Amino acid sequence: MAVDLLLGLQWGDEGKGKIVDVFTSKYDIIARFQGGPNAGHTLVFNGRKHVLHTIPSGIFHDNTINLVGNGVVIDPVIFKKELDKLDEQNVDYKTSLCISRKAHIILPTHRLLDAASEASKGKAKIGSTLKGIGPTYMDKTGRNGIRVGDIELSSWKKKYRALADKHEAMIDFYNVDIQYDLKDLEADFFEGIETLKTLKFIDSEEFIHQAQTSGKSVLAEGAQGSLLDIDFGTYPFVTSSNTTAAGACTGLGVAPNKIGDVFGIFKAYTTRVGSGPFPTELFDEAGETMGLVGHEFGATTGRPRRCGWLDLVALKYACQVNGVTQLIMMKGDVLSGFDTLKVCTAYNYKGETITHLPYNIEAENVSPIYTEIKGWSEDLTGMTEASQLPKEFNDYVEFLENELGIPITIVSVGPDRKQTIVRKEK
Ligand code: GDP
Ligand code: IMO
Numbered sequence: 078m079a080v081d082l083l084l085g086l087q088w089g090d091e092g093k094g095k096i097v098d099v100f101t102s103k104y105d106i107i108a109r110f111q112g113g114p115n116a117g118h119t120l121v122f123n124g125r126k127h128v129l130h131t132i133p134s135g136i137f138h139d140n141t142i143n144l145v146g147n148g149v150v151i152d153p154v155i156f157k158k159e160l161d162k163l164d165e166q167n168v169d170y171k172t173s174l175c176i177s178r179k180a181h182i183i184l185p186t187h188r189l190l191d192a193a194s195e196a197s198k199g200k201a202k203i204g205s206t207l208k209g210i211g212p213t214y215m216d217k218t219g220r221n222g223i224r225v226g227d228i229e230l231s232s233w234k235k236k237y238r239a240l241a242d243k244h245e246a247m248i249d250f251y252n253v254d255i256q257y258d259l260k261d262l263e264a265d266f267f268e269g270i271e272t273l274k275t276l277k278f279i280d281s282e283e284f285i286h287q288a289q290t291s292g293k294s295v296l297a298e299g300a301q302g303s304l305l306d307i308d309f310g311t312y313p314f315v316t317s318s319n320t321t322a323a324g325a326c327t328g329l330g331v332a333p334n335k336i337g338d339v340f341g342i343f344k345a346y347t348t349r350v351g352s353g354p355f356p357t358e359l360f361d362e363a364g365e366t367m368g369l370v371g372h373e374f375g376a377t378t379g380r381p382r383r384c385g386w387l388d389l390v391a392l393k394y395a396c397q398v399n400g401v402t403q404l405i406m407m408k409g410d411v412l413s414g415f416d417t418l419k420v421c422t423a424y425n426y427k428g429e430t431i432t433h434l435p436y437n438i439e440a441e442n443v444s445p446i447y448t449e450i451k452g453w454s455e456d457l458t459g460m461t462e463a464s465q466l467p468k469e470f471n472d473y474v475e476f477l478e479n480e481l482g483i484p485i486t487i488v489s490v491g492p493d494r495k496q497t498i499v500r501k502e503k
C-alpha cells in the first residue's frame with residue numbers, strides 16, 4: 078500500500094497533531110520523518126490536552142504502531158519526559174513505539190551550540206526553539222553524528238566524548254556568554270539514553286517496506302511547515318530539515334512512487350513563531366484578535382505567534398512543492414465575527430504584480446495584494462456537520478478551493494478531536 082503524508086503548508090503549528098490523531102484509526106502505522114523536539118503537536122480529547130514533541134501523534138490509539146523515522150533527531154532528555162507523561166496516563170507504548178536505528182541523537186552540547194550560535198547573531202537570530210536541531214543536522218550532514226544504533230555498541234561513549242569536546246571548543250569560539258554545567262546536563266542525558274534503550278530499535282526502512290508489501294497502511298506525520306523547509310522555506314529563517322513531501326521519502330526510506338495521498342493542512346489565517354519575513358503579518362487589532370481567540374502561543378516555547386491574513390501566494394507554492402491532493406483547513410472558528418476577511422492573492426513585487434513566491438519576500442520587496450471576502454458571525458465550535466456551516470464560511474472555503482484547485486475535504490472548528498467536519502469525500 079502507498080504511504081500517505083500529512084504536512085503543514087505554512088510556518089508550522091497548523092494543527093497537524095490534532096488531525097493525525099483524528100486519522101489514526103484509519104492507519105496501521107504513524108511515522109514521524111523529520112524534525113525533532115522543536116515540534117509541539119497538540120491533541121485534545123476527553124477534556125484533556127496533550128502536547129507531543131518527538132513521539133508520533135498516533136500514540137494514544139491502541140493497535141497502531143508509532144515510528145520515529147531515520148530523518149528525525151531525538152533528544153533523549155525530552156524523549157524521556159514525553160514517555161513519563163505517557164506513563165502517568167497509562168499509555169502502553171512499549172510494544173507500539175519503535176525508533177529507527179538511523180535517527181540521530183541530540184547531545185547536550187548541540188543545544189548549547191544552538192544557544193551560542195543564536196546569541197552570536199544578535200538581531201539577525203533565527204528565533205530557533207534552541208532544541209539543538211540545527212547543530213545536530215549539521216553533524217549529520219558533516220558525517221560526525223551519533224545515531225540511535227550507535228548506543229547499542231560499547232564504543233559509543235568514546236565517540237560521544239570526542240564530539241562533546243569538539244563542541245565545547247566550538248562554543249568557546251563563538252565567544253558569547255553561555256553559562257552551563259556539562260556534568261549536570263550529561264547526567265540527564267545518560268539517564269535519557271538508558272530510558273531510550275528500553276524501547277524497540279528497528280531498521281525502519283525495512284520495516285516500512287515490509288509493512289507496505291503486506292498491505293499495511295502508513296501515515297507519515299510532518300513536523301514544522303513547508304515555509305520552514307531548509308530548501309524551499311524562507312531561508313535562512315527556516316529549520317534544518319526538509320519538511321516537504323520529499324523529506325518523507327528520505328526520512329523514512331519510502332520511494333517517491335510509493336506515496337499516496339498528500340494531505341496539506343493550513344490555518345484559515347497565517348501564523349509564524351520566530352524571526353523571518355511574513356508578508357501578510359498584521360500589527361493591528363485584527364492580528365491581536367486572531368492571537369487571542371486562537372490562543373496563538375508556541376506549544377514548545379510558549380512564545381506568542383505572529384498572526385496575519387491567509388497568504389494564497391505562499392499556500393499555492395506549498396501545494397505545488399508537496400503535490401497536495403487534499404486540503405484540510407483548521408481554525409475557521411477563530412475568524413468568526415470579522416465583518417470582512419482578507420486573503421492575499423498576489424504580491425506587489427518591486428512594482429510588479431506577481432502570483433508566485435519570489436526569492437525575496439522581505440517587506441522591502443513584497444507587499445500583499447488582498448481580495449476581500451464577507452465574513453461570518455456564527456460560532457462554529459459546536460457544529461458537527463457540513464450542513465450547519467454558515468453560507469459565508471462556505472463561500473470562503475470555496476473561494477480558496479477555486480484559487481488552489483484542490484478540494485478542502487475537512488474543516489476543523491475547534492481543538493477537540495470531535496470538532497472536525499468532513500465537508501466532502503475526495
Ligand atoms: P501542530 O504543531 O501543527 O500540531 O499545531 P500546534 O499544536 O502547535 O498548534 C495548533 C493549536 O491550535 C493547538 O493549540 C490546537 O489545540 C489548536 N487547534 C487545532 N485545531 C483547531 C481549530 O480548528 N480551532 C481552534 N480554535 N484551535 C485549534
Ligand atoms: P511544529 O511541528 C512552528 C521555527 C522556530 C524558528 C525556526 C527554526 O509544532 O509545527 P529550530 O528550532 O528548528 O532551529 O527553529 O523554525 N519552528 C517552528 N515553528 N512550529 C514548529 O513545529 C516549529 N519548529 C521550528 O520558531 O523560527
Ligand code: MG
Binds near residue numbers: 090091116117118
Ligand atoms: Mg506546533
